[in-house]
Amino acid sequence: MTTIQARVIHAMTIPFTIQLASDSRDAAYLATCIDEITPQIDAFLRHVDATFSPFRTDSQVAAARRGDWSAMLATGKASSAQSGIRYAASTSYSRHAAPAQSRYSQSESQSESQSESQSEFAQIYALAEQAKQLTRGHFNPMHAGQYDPTGIVKGWAIERAHERFLMPLITSGQCDAAALGGGGDIQTAVADTSDFVWRIGVQDPANPNATLRTITLRNGAVATSGTSKRGEHITRNAHDLAQATIVDDHLAFADMWATAAISAGERTFRDIIDQNPVAQASLHAVLVRADGSITQFAPGKTAPDVMPQTGA
Numbered sequence: 001m002t003t004i005q006a007r008v009i010h011a012m013t014i015p016f017t018i019q020l021a022s023d024s025r026d027a028a029y030l031a032t033c034i035d036e037i038t039p040q041i042d043a044f045l046r047h048v049d050a051t052f053s054p055f056r057t058d059s060q061v062a063a064a065r066r067g068d069w070s071a072m073l074a075t076g077k078a079s080s081a082q083s084g085i086r087y088a089a090s091t092s093y094s095r096h097a098a099p100a101q102s103r104y105s106q107s108e109s110q111s112e113s114q115s116e117s118q119s120e121f122a123q124i125y126a127l128a129e130q131a132k133q134l135t136r137g138h139f140n141p142m143h144a145g146q147y148d149p150t151g152i153v154k155g156w157a158i159e160r161a162h163e164r165f166l167m168p169l170i171t172s173g174q175c176d177a178a179a180l181g182g183g184g185d186i187q188t189a190v191a192d193t194s195d196f197v198w199r200i201g202v203q204d205p206a207n208p209n210a211t212l213r214t215i216t217l218r219n220g221a222v223a224t225s226g227t228s229k230r231g232e233h234i235t236r237n238a239h240d241l242a243q244a245t246i247v248d249d250h251l252a253f254a255d256m257w258a259t260a261a262i263s264a265g266e267r268t269f270r271d272i273i274d275q276n277p278v279a280q281a282s283l284h285a286v287l288v289r290a291d292g293s294i295t296q297f298a299p300g301k302t303a304p305d306v307m308p309q310t311g312a
Contacts, residue, residue, distance in 0.1 A: 002176075002196060005030040007038045011045035012053070012154060016182035018166070020175040021196055033174050041161050041180070048157040051120060054148050060121045065146050071121035124149050124156065127252065134279075135260035136272055155185050155223055155255030162187040162251075184224040187251045188217050202286050205243040212294060213245075213286050221251035225258035226288070238265025243288040248279075257283060266295070273299065 004021045018038055020030050053059045060071040118126075128141035128149045141149045158180050166178035167189060176194035180187055188198045197216045204210035205226050215222055226243030244261035248254035257279070261269040266287055273279050280299035287295050 003027050003030055005034045007034050009038060009042045009045070011042060012049045012157070012182075014154075014183040016041070016045060016158070016180065019177075019179045019181075020166075020169065021177040022175045023194055023196065025175060030175060033169060037165050037169065041165050044161050044165070045157060048120075048153065052124065052149060052153045054146070054150060061147060061149065064121075071119055072125065074119040074121070124153060127156065128152050131253075131256040131260075134272075134276065135256065135264070136268075138260040138263040138268070138272070139256050151259050152252055152256055154183055155221075155251040155253075158182060158185055159187050159221065159251040162189065185222070185251055185255055187221045188219065190218040202245045205288055206292060212288065213296075215245075215247060215286075217247065220247060220249055221254045222247050223251060223254035223258045225255070225262050238263075238268065240265045240267075240290050241269075241287055242290050242292075244269075245286040247284040249282050254283075257285070261285065261287065270297070 002021055002023055003026060004019060005027060006017055006019045009016050009018070018034060018041060020034050022030055049059075050056065051059055052061050054061050054065070056062060063069075063071065125141075128139075128151075131139040131152055132141065139151065141147060141151070162178070162180045166180060169175045170178055170189055170191050173191075175191075177188070177190040177196045177198065179189070179198055184203075186198075186200060188200075190196050190198070197218055200215040200217060200222050201211040202213040202215065202224070204212045222245060224243060224245040226241075241262055244258045246254040246258040246261070248257065257269075257273075260272065264272065266289070269285075269287075273283060273285075284298040285296060289295065
């Protein structure tokens with residue numbers, strides 16, 4: 001019998017849910033594990049908010065908007081030390097760059113060395129610029145003429161927190177599966193020795209109490225973007241999609257593709273994916289059109305199971 005423990009924390013103006021699952025550990029053991037790790041995840045997410053929130057006058061994004069881009073020159077170690085947070089630098093996302101869009105492509109050792117010397121602010125700036133290139137500008141860190149990377153920060157933060165704080169629990173055998181989600185995004189992982197799978201519902205944008213599809217996933221990420229909760233917060237070139245749910249390996253990129261789908265519209269989004277071999281291999285999309293109809297596509301062969309909800 002699988003035991004699951006969950007905790008909810010509030011940061012970046014939204015609730016985040018931490019979940020641990022085990023086939024062999026009891027509830028008390030998992031509760032101890034999750035209670036030890038929850039404050040660390042909370043501190044990290046609050047640090048991210050303090051760094052990147054465009055609504056805080058003391059954030060680095062707010063400073064950049066005033067013309068102070070000095071955070072680009074800080075080192076990763078200095079940035080971590082100033083915040084009081086200790087963790088490894090982020091990993092590279094260059095695998096998503098198509099041959100004609102390989103500005104950020106580099107070897108794993110080079111990317112690790114580069115991210116060690118970069119501040120988080122510089123890492124997010126580079127990631128946002130890469131996202132802009134990959135999506136042909138349909139993901140854009142500039143909003144109303146001002147720098148605003150929040151469209152990619154949340155997914156990046158969830159993925160980083162999952163990697164730094166939850167993955168060690170799986171690799172050390174303290175749990176069999178771990179997930180971290182917030183604001184329609186979730187990153188999951190399962191130990192190779194476990195048969196556990198995560199079941200993630202795709203919400204109906206017209207009815208928050210209804211589920212349109214159920215995604216079964218072991219290791220990967222799901223991101224959803226749309227207008228049902230936050231209104232028209234994305235600059236759009238087409239208005240034929242009400243919601244886009246993307247399954248990918250990395251949450252930062254699932255988030256990016258979901259935003260791009262809403263911005264570009266279905267036809268352009270499909271065209272962009274068709275020309276990106278890596279996205280073709282890893283991406284699965286569930287799109288809800290403005291008229292309420294549903295379409296899904298998975299160009300690659302590694303797509304997760306996405307089952308229609310009974311009665312949908």
